[in-house]
Amino acid sequence: MRKIIHIDMDAFYASVEQRDFPEYKGKPIAVGGSPDGRGVVATASYEARRFGVKSAMPSRQALQLCPELIFVRPRFDAYKAVSTHIREIFSRYTDLIEPLSLDEAYLDVTEDKLNIGSALEIAKQIKQAIKDELNLTASAGVSSGKFVAKIASDMNKPDGLTFIGPSKIESFIEKLPVERFFGVGKVTAKKMKSMQLHTGADLKKLSEPDLVKYFGKVGKFYYAIVRGIDNRTVQAERQTKSLAAEDTFEHDLITIEEMHTELSKLADKVAIRLNKHQLKGRTITLKLKYSDFKQITRNQSFPNPVSDYQTIVDTAKLLLENVDLIDKKVRLLGISLSNFNEIQIHSRPGDPYQLQLFD
Structure with a gap:
């Protein structure tokens, strides 16, 4: 029987801000964009959540729910530094760590480095180390599978610890x-x-x-x-499946020229990131969100992997031509590459590109 722990930091970005800036302690804060524009809440403190403020909520709506809400610009370098320290704490117990984001991860402690034997005890020690060394709290779920462990970690937040044994799954x-x-x-x-x-x-x-x-x-x-069967393993080395860049605009885009300008900026970001990670992808996807929040995607697949700026921007503009823009305003654009290092077995020089269009 496997022993899986899911660790999820409590209101991570907001908690780091409250820790580093005492004036925010005990107050409703939201890390994210300003309510004056098209800002979105990335994380809200628990004081703000009592008013109904949630992640991914437009900042203007959050301010309406909580007029005393304090907006804080994110400091990703600080969050990454804390995340690195948390990862080091995890590694004291196991090398089977699957990060899902900066603030959560799965750990397989079926065989732990310190021979503790009890996943529940390991979760307690990890939570205590995070509290002692970083002055932050985390919630943990413990079970024999990833699905239940993840749900369990969310059951008694903040600073929770929930164990769902095999007989109760x-x-x-x-x-x-x-x-x-x-x-x-x-x-x-x-x-x-x-x-x-x-x-x-x-x-x-x-x-x-x-x-x-x-x-x-x-x-x-x-x-x-639903039958308690979850054989998914903790993947210590998670393969990158896609790489993307997107932007939500202060003002809705109306003209094709405006959209082309923004696509050029996004394509440049994606090309730089691909080069940094030495990746090439076979599928380019355009993401678009209208002012009414309806979201659509369009993609094009190539017989051979690509990563250069010109191909990315030209393809994005081509895909945009297949989007209904009549009487529409655009609030978000995004470009992503996926299908890294995949080979189209039957492709030959001169084969046409495959174009896939769907909502």
């Missing part, structure tokens, strides 16, 4: 609302509820073919996970 998942399952957003949740699927127990009533029929490939995951 299946009943625990049966009680979960469908919104807590991987891949279930607003649209899928609405569809599930229209089918009278409200909990894991409801999903369990369906066969695997039916789950795949209604929800696609992720249906296989639902079928297994």
